[in-house]
Amino acid sequence: MAHHTPPRPRICPACDGFASVHITTGGRNARGHLRTITAHCPTCHGTGTTTRHTREGARA
Template structure:
């Protein structure tokens, strides 16, 4: 008996699934560690997936 396959998650088209990135600010702190910030994708808010779009009824193709 065949098992149903789960739906694949929709990957965000803006970031291609790489929703967060660590960016160095340049230089090091007093302990020698790199100073970094985390930037999140503004489209998916750091999740890497996009919500399903519903097509409007009667919309033009």
């Protein structure tokens, strides 16, 4: 009996699967931790995958 493998998730072409990043703002808080902000990919909204076929440079 053949075993079917599930299809691989489509990786977002805009971020290559790295959908969320933390960017340091350069300062430190009172405890000495770096202050960071989180940026999400605008194409996949932070998931790293797409459900529909998109091309680079295409507009939604």
